[in-house]
């Protein structure tokens with residue numbers, strides 16, 4: 001008997017893709033029905049469980065995203081910006097809930113999702129863990145309580161394969177800090193310092209990125225004033241925290257009104 005809802009995982013061979021395949025296939029309340037990779041990938045045509053080095057899961061990896069999305073109740077997508085936009089068009093057409101973990105999307109990319117969110121449920125977050133989403137609320141509160149004597153710096157560290165910076169999480173935290181301060185992040189964001197940068201501008205929100213080894217994801221929000229410093233920190237030591245959030249989002253989105261949502265909506269924390 002088929003369990004419901006039917007879930008397709010995009011980018012099945014990726015670090016997050018494999019984690020998601022394992023969690024969806026082990027979940028009692030959902031059925032893995034699709035595993036998508038790009039055309040030419042050597043997993044295409046293989047059972048996804050076997051390709052991952054384990055037991056067969058009865059789902060063949062496909063490059064036919066439209067077909068996999070067309071039969072899914074929800075798709076979970078931790079891939080790359082161009083792929084995510086292409087999958088969004090298919091999901092809008094079929095009505096599948098689209099859970100987006102992909103980072104590195106530009107403001108223009110995000111704007112392109114808007115018409116799709118009129119047709120189906122899109123849940124997008126640069127970090128799907130409970131801890132980081134709580135940290136955004138704490139960051140907003142602390143930023144609102146302090147004035148610009150406290151310089152806000154966001155420091156993130158990730159594995160050496162990561163292709164985008166600042167991380168999606170760092171940008172979420174920067175956005176939360178800016179909201180707390182009552183300013184627009186694009187007006188105060190200071191990214192990529194190098195060379196003779198001049199002194200730090202009062203009120204700026206700075207970003208710094210570290211890349212090395214197998215670091216899963218670490219984020220500090222520092223409030224630094226003369227004589228004292230507050231640091232809010234989140235450390236992810238296992239990617240399951242992101243996958244768990246994504247599965248929760250896929251279930252939460254079922255039967256919901258079309259629209260653009262985030263993990264605070266899923267966690268019921270948007271009014272906190």
Ligand SMILES: NC(=O)C1=CN([C@@H]2O[C@H](COP(=O)(O)OP(=O)(O)OC[C@H]3O[C@@H](n4cnc5c(N)ncnc54)[C@H](OP(=O)(O)O)[C@@H]3O)[C@@H](O)[C@H]2O)C=CC1
Nearest residue numbers: 011014015016037038078079083101102103126127128242
């Ligand atoms: N929101 C969150 O909580 C989290 C977000 N992320 C984000 O998720 C994304 C993926 O991360 P990660 O798993 O580490 O990266 P990987 O590079 O390991 O995985 C990405 C996968 O997507 C595949 N892919 C890319 N384009 C397509 C396409 N057109 N069709 C099908 N598959 C495609 C890639 O295939 P190929 O190798 O052939 O390019 C690869 O298998 C990143 O943006 C990362 O920042 C990561 C963790 C948590």
Ligand SMILES: O=C(O)C1=N[C@H](C(=O)O)C[C@H](O)C1
Nearest residue numbers: 103126127162167168169217
């Ligand atoms: O690429 C990653 O690995 C991660 N990406 C997300 C981000 O850009 O913040 C979330 C997490 O930190 C891991």
